[in-house]
Amino acid sequence: xxxxxxxxxxxxxxxxxxxxxxxxxxxxxxxxxxxxxxxxxxxxxxxxxxxxxxxxxxxxxxxxxxxxxxxxxxxxxxxxxxxxxxxxxxxxxxxxxxxxxxxxxxxxxxxxxxxxxxxxxxxxxxxxxxxxxxxxxxxxxxxxxxxxxxxxxxxxxxxxxxxxxxxxxxxxxxxxxxxxxxxxxxxxxxxxxxxxxxxxxxxxxxxxxxxxxxxxxxxxxxxxxxxxxxxxxxxxxxxxxxxxxxxxxxxxxxxxxxxxxxxxxxxxxxxxxxxxxxxxxxxxxxxxxxxxxxxxxxxxxxxxxxxxxxxxxxxxxxxxxxxxxxxxxxxxxxxxxxxxxxxxxxxxxxxxxxxxxxxxxxxxxxxxxxxxxxxxxxxxxxxxxxxx
Amino acid sequence: xxxxxxxxxxxxxxxxxxxxxxxxxxxxxxxxxxxxxxxxxxxxxxxxxxxxxxxxxxxxxxxxxxxxxxxxxxxxxxxxxxxxxxxxxxxxxxxxxxxxxxxxxxxxxxxxxxxxxxxxxxxxxxxxxxxxxxxxxxxxxxxxxxxxxxxxxxxxxxxxxxxxxxxxxxxxxxxxxxxxxxxxxxxxxxxxxxxxxxxxxxxxxxxxxxxxxxxxxxxxxxxxxxxxxxxxxxxxxxxxxxxxxxxxxxxxxxxxxxxxxxxxxxxxxxxxxxxxxxxxxxxxxxxxxxxxxxxxxxxxxxxxxxxxxxxxxxxxxxxxxxxxxxxxxxxxxxxxxxxxxxxxxxxxxxxxxxxxxxxxxxxxxxxxxxxxxxxxxxxxxxxxxxxx
Numbered sequence: 001x002x003x004x005x006x007x008x009x010x011x012x013x014x015x016x017x018x019x020x021x022x023x024x025x026x027x028x029x030x031x032x033x034x035x036x037x038x039x040x041x042x043x044x045x046x047x048x049x050x051x052x053x054x055x056x057x058x059x060x061x062x063x064x065x066x067x068x069x070x071x072x073x074x075x076x077x078x079x080x081x082x083x084x085x086x087x088x089x090x091x092x093x094x095x096x097x098x099x100x101x102x103x104x105x106x107x108x109x110x111x112x113x114x115x116x117x118x119x120x121x122x123x124x125x126x127x128x129x130x131x132x133x134x135x136x137x138x139x140x141x142x143x144x145x146x147x148x149x150x151x152x153x154x155x156x157x158x159x160x161x162x163x164x165x166x167x168x169x170x171x172x173x174x175x176x177x178x179x180x181x182x183x184x185x186x187x188x189x190x191x192x193x194x195x196x197x198x199x200x201x202x203x204x205x206x207x208x209x210x211x212x213x214x215x216x217x218x219x220x221x222x223x224x225x226x227x228x229x230x231x232x233x234x235x236x237x238x239x240x241x242x243x244x245x246x247x248x249x250x251x252x253x254x255x256x257x258x259x260x261x262x263x264x265x266x267x268x269x270x271x272x273x274x275x276x277x278x279x280x281x282x283x284x285x286x287x288x289x290x291x292x293x294x295x296x297x298x299x300x301x302x303x304x305x306x307x308x309x310x311x312x313x314x315x316x317x318x319x320x321x322x323x324x325x326x327x328x329x330x331x332x333x334x335x336x337x338x339x340x341x342x343x344x345x346x347x348x349x350x351x352x353x354x355x356x357x358x359x360x361x362x363x364x365x366x367x368x369x370x371x372x373x374x375x376x377x378x379x380x381x382x383x384x385x386x387x388x
Numbered sequence: 389x390x391x392x393x394x395x396x397x398x399x400x401x402x403x404x405x406x407x408x409x410x411x412x413x414x415x416x417x418x419x420x421x422x423x424x425x426x427x428x429x430x431x432x433x434x435x436x437x438x439x440x441x442x443x444x445x446x447x448x449x450x451x452x453x454x455x456x457x458x459x460x461x462x463x464x465x466x467x468x469x470x471x472x473x474x475x476x477x478x479x480x481x482x483x484x485x486x487x488x489x490x491x492x493x494x495x496x497x498x499x500x501x502x503x504x505x506x507x508x509x510x511x512x513x514x515x516x517x518x519x520x521x522x523x524x525x526x527x528x529x530x531x532x533x534x535x536x537x538x539x540x541x542x543x544x545x546x547x548x549x550x551x552x553x554x555x556x557x558x559x560x561x562x563x564x565x566x567x568x569x570x571x572x573x574x575x576x577x578x579x580x581x582x583x584x585x586x587x588x589x590x591x592x593x594x595x596x597x598x599x600x601x602x603x604x605x606x607x608x609x610x611x612x613x614x615x616x617x618x619x620x621x622x623x624x625x626x627x628x629x630x631x632x633x634x635x636x637x638x639x640x641x642x643x644x645x646x647x648x649x650x651x652x653x654x655x656x657x658x659x660x661x662x663x664x665x666x667x668x669x670x671x672x673x674x675x676x677x678x679x680x681x682x683x684x685x686x687x688x689x690x691x692x693x694x695x696x697x698x699x700x701x702x703x704x705x706x707x708x709x710x711x712x713x714x715x716x717x718x719x720x721x722x723x724x725x726x727x728x729x730x731x732x733x734x735x736x737x738x739x740x741x742x743x744x745x746x747x748x749x750x751x752x753x754x755x756x757x758x759x760x761x762x763x764x765x766x767x768x769x770x771x772x773x774x775x776x
Contacts, residue, residue, distance in 0.1 A: 006415065013416045013632060024633055025413040027394065028401045028586060030711050061588055062450050065628040066611045100610045192629060198416060200449055200588050200631030220608060222488040223454045240453040241580060243588030243631065244401060245412055323418050 009352045010325040011142040011170055011298040013192035013199050014342030016249075020196060023252035024245050031244050037236025039247050044233065046254030050172060050195070050262065051187065051205050053179035058229045059250070060202040061243040064169035064190030067202030069097050070224035071165050071186045072136075075210055077218040078102030080133040083124060083162070085116050085153070089143035089329045094136040094167055101219045106132075112331060113289030113300070116148045118156065125160040134163040134185075140171030143328040145300035145337060146293045147175055151182045158183055163210055169193065172203070173257055174297040174341050176266040185210040191246065194265065194297065195253045196342040200246045269296040272340035272349050275379035279353040280338070282375035283360070283367045288335045297341040298325070302334065304365050309333050312359055320355035349376060397740045398713040399530040399558055399686040401580035401587050402730030404637075408584060411640035412633050419632050425624025427635050432621065434642030438560060438583070438650065439575065439593050441567035446617045447638070448590045449631040452557035452578030455590030457485050458612035459553050459574045460524075463598055465606040466490030468521040471512060471550070473504050473541070477531035477717045482524040482555055489607045494520075500719060501677030501688070504536045506544065513548040522551040522573075528559030531716040533688035533725060534681045535563055539570045546571055551598055557581065560591070561645055562685040562729050564654040573598040579634065582653065582685065583641045584730040588634045657684040660728035660737050663767035667741040668726070670763035671748070671755045676723045685729040686713070690722065692753050697721050700747055707750075708743035737764060 008015045016024075029035050040059075047057035060066055072094075076082065082103045084095035087110035095107045108124055110116050116137060125132065135157040139150045150166055157164040163185040168177055172187075173194025179187050185207045191197035206214070206226065214227055228239040257265055276299045277287060288300035303309045309326060313336065317323045325337040338352055350373050357369035396403045404412075417423050428447075435445035448455055460482075464470065470491045472483035475498035483495045496512055498504050504525060513520065523545040527538045538554055545552040551573040556565055560575075561582025567575050572595065579589035594602070594614065602615055616627040645653055664687045665675060676688035691697045697714060701724065705711045713725035726740055738761050745757035 008416055008418060010418055013419060013629070016416050021413040021415070025409040027409070028396055028404050028580075030396060030398055031401060031587065032714075033705075033711070062454065062611060063629040063631075066450065066454075069611045097610045101608045190629070192416075198631060198633040199419065199629040200634060220489045222485045223450060223457045224611075241401070241451040241578070241587040243451075243586060243634070245586040245633070246588060246631070317421075323421070326420075 004321040006321045006323070007348060007351060008323050009339045009348070010323055011337065011339040011341055012190065014196050016198065017196055017253070017256055017343060019252045019256065020249045023248040024198070026245070026248045028244060031241055032237060036244065039251055040233070040236055040238070043247060043250045043254060046258055047203055049258055050254070051179045052177065052181065052262065053205050055205045055207065056230055056233060057203050057205045058226060058233065059247070060204065060224065060229070061200065062202050063199055064188060064202050065093065066224060067169070067188035067190070067204045068094055068167055070204055070221070070226055071188050072097050072103070073101055073219040073221040073224060074226045075163055075165065075186060075213040075217050076101070076103055076133060077216065079104060081106065081130055082134045082136060083108060083132045085121060085135065085137040086110065087114055087116055087144065087146065087148070088112050088138065088141035090138045090141055090167060094138065098136060113144045113146065115146055115290050115293035116153065118149055118152050121153060122156055125156060125162070131160065132162040134165050136165045137167070139166050139168040139177065140175050140295050140297060142170040142298050143331065144289050145295045145298045146289050147171065147295045148293065150184065154182050154184055163213060170297060173265060174269045175295065179205055183207065191250065194342050195250070195257060197249050197253050198246065200243050201250060266296070269340065269344070271380055271383050272344050273297070273299060275349050275376040276338050276340050276353065278379055279372040279376035282372040283357055298337050298339045300335045300337050303336060304360070307360070307363055307365055309336050311363060312336055315362065316355050316359040320359060322352055322355035324352065324356060346380060392709040394709045394711070395736060395739060396711050397727045397736070398711055399725065399727040399729055400578065402584050404586065405584055405641070405644055405731060407640045407644065408637045411636040412586070414633065414636045416632060419629055420625060424632065427639055428621070428624055431635055431638045431642060434646055435591055437646055438642070439567045440565065440569065440650065441593050443593045443595065444618055444621060445591050445593045446614060446621065447635070448592065448612065448617070449588065450590050451587055452576060452590050453481065454612060455557070455576035455578065455592050456482055456555055458592055458609070458614055459576050460485050460491070461489055461607040461609040461612060462614045463551055463553065463574060463601040463605050464489070464491055464521060465604065467492060469494065469516070469518055470522045470524060471496060471520045473509060473523065473525040474498065475502055475504050475532065475534065475536070476500050476526065476529035478526045478529055478555060482526065486524060501532050501534065503534055503678050503681035504541065506537055506540050509541060510544055513544060519548065520550040522553050524553045525555070527554050527556040527565065528563050528683050528685060530558040530686050531719065532677050533683045533686045534677050535559065535683045536681065538572065542570050542572055551601060558685060561653060562657045563683065567593055571595065579638065582730050583638070583645060585634065585637050585641050588631050589638060654684070657728065657732070659768055659771050660732050661685070661687060663737050663764040664726050664728050664741065666767055667760040667764035670760040671745055686725050686727045688723045688725050691724060692748070695748070695751055695753060697724050699751060700724055703750065704743050704747040708747060710740055710743035712740065712744060734768060
């Protein structure tokens with residue numbers, strides 16, 4: 001039997017393009033020299049286009065969670081009231097960080113699988129006896145495969161004098177996102193998602209309002225001090241030693257992504273999501289959550305009654321060489337997730353659907369894989385007709 | 389003219405072995421799967437041997453400075469009195485971090501180029517009206533090329549009931565270090581030094597005493613929460629997404645380092661340092677600082693009167709393709725530094741010395757490069773005689 005190329009179809013890290021892998025293997029250079037300054041400059045410029053912002057985008061050597069901590073610790077003070085919107089695993093994390101650093105957090109919980117209810121947020125903002133300093137949420141909640149209404153939430157936050165702090169770690173360069181147009185005050189992204197890099201870099205951009213807030217913010221920070229990062233960036237450096245190899249890879253990845261163009265990247269993800277959802281439905285499976293807010297980068301599917309999610313993942317990885325994702329937190333065992341993020345195209349989506357269907361079939365769930373593929377194909381066939 | 393291979397001879401990052409570069413380019417995997425758990429397990433076991441400790445060595449996705457912040461924030465509380473020993477650029481940094489997180493820092497400054505005066509530390513510890521919770525210092529101060537007396541300082545700290553928190557970022561896997569034998573309570577290392585990896589990982593190990601201290605320590609931490617890191621490690625994971633490619637590289641680097649053996653690695657660095665110092669003296673140049681505490685991984689040299697340090701570095705890099713290091717902080721322009729760290733052997737040391745000598749000669753500093761090489765060679769010739 002021919003050796004199958006493994007496919008990593010989890011919502012990050014994603015498979016890496018060859019050019020990114022080649023860049024990772026480049027010889028090391030002095031991180032305080034002119035060559036690194038050039039790399040950093042080109043990366044920063046490229047990231048501005050990905051974020052669609054005129055602001056600096058700062059690159060931190062950390063995972064996305066480090067970027068979330070930077071967002072909180074640089075703009076808030078202990079005792080500040082913040083409103084944390086949580087509808088999944090990553091929304092919870094933002095609230096935890098704010099609490100760990102001494103914020104007075106009011107957490108508004110929404111059902112996992114639901115979109116954040118904008119009306120409920122408005123009521124909470126209006127009902128506040130003391131104004132909220134910031135509203136925190138996750139744009140693309142990978143744990144439930146839901147994308148929240150960030151433009152509307154930003155509008156509400158601004159109306160009530162609060163900063164909007166948005167975790168877009170899994171969404172950036174996949175899900176449509178307009179930092180400046182939507183007036184997002186702080187946005188965080190990660191490397192191992194739509195940018196198709198290994199994990200290890202976080203990206204963060206602040207609005208003028210958010211930069212002003214850093215001056216009065218007293219939560220402690222040193223490694224994640226964004227003012228220090230901005231000052232160093234102006235000199236073509238980072239305050240502390242950067243993960244140089246990941247910057248080489250970032251430059252290569254940005255070339256790929258920007259050659260495609262942001263509009264095309266967003267459209268590709270949207271289409272792949274539509275294809276996956278059609279395929280899943282054609283298999284008789286039930287999509288999890290509010291599909292009217294379906295994520296462009298990952299799809300959550302309810303496990304069929306009586307079947308074991310862990311077995312599905314293990315068998316799919318071992319026999320089909322396709323790694324799909326488990327449910328997280330309280331959704332563990334109840335759903336599985338199919339990512340269509342970063343290095344994703346029609347062939348990869350079809351192989352993921354076929355591998356999933358075949359494995360379910362072997363586990364005793366009767367379904368018709370070719371039907372699923374045919375249903376998925378209709379997504380891009382229809383789109384071609386619309387575009388042409 | 390034949391193309392010269394560039395040589396990176398700064399005290400980190402260092403050049404990368406081919407096997408490390410190949411590992412960096414490996415396809416991505418699921419960071420929550422069994423394959424990553426195996427990589428993490430082997431890395432942790434290897435790091436234990438490098439640190440010479442029975443404790444867990446935790447790997448953080450950050451630069452070494454992130455590891456320093458983790459050390460402080462996990463073991464101390466705001467208002468805790470700490471004694472920070474500073475004799476260079478990196479000693480200053482430890483004190484700054486402790487201050488940023490609310491410690492009451494008494495800083496004991498020593499002349500740059502001097503070793504930390506153990507007697508002065510003892511007097512400060514004795515004179516304290518309120519006991520110090522911790523003593524912080526840098527084992528190998530790269531900015532001045534001095535290695536401090538860590539075993540004796542640890543003994544003093546313990547005698548006075550204080551934790552010893554030691555930045556060994558540039559020293560680990562180069563300079564001899566015995567974590568358990570010296571009773572170091574917290575030690576931090578970095579990837580881009582003796583381990584010959586790209587920057588982006590920090591390593592940290594805590595003694596039983598230090599782990600106990602984490603329970604009462606109230607400085608805020610989330611991304612750098614070491615208890616969370618230890619709990620995840622027990623499950624073959626990291627709390628937040630790790631820089632997977634750097635872990636692949638770490639595994640490869642540890643194989644190289646441990647095949648040589650820690651004693652041999654330390655001896656190689658010590659010898660290369662001796663060779664460089666002999667070469668430098670043979671050129672008529674003056675070594676900077678207290679040579680009786682000369683670092684095993686980097687040598688600081690006074691700039692000859694009337695010559696420009698920046699010009700030396702630029703010309704050496706451009707014409708000789710050998711990158712050496714500038715002076716940092718208040719030593720800028722006054723010294724230059726020759727690293728003998730990580731990927732270092734006789735051939736590389738000789739080329740670095742010759743490149744430096746030739747460049748100085750072209751700048752009008754009259755010297756005899758072959759004499760320097762001959763003097764350097766005597767270091768390992770004598771050592772061979774001692775060993776055989």
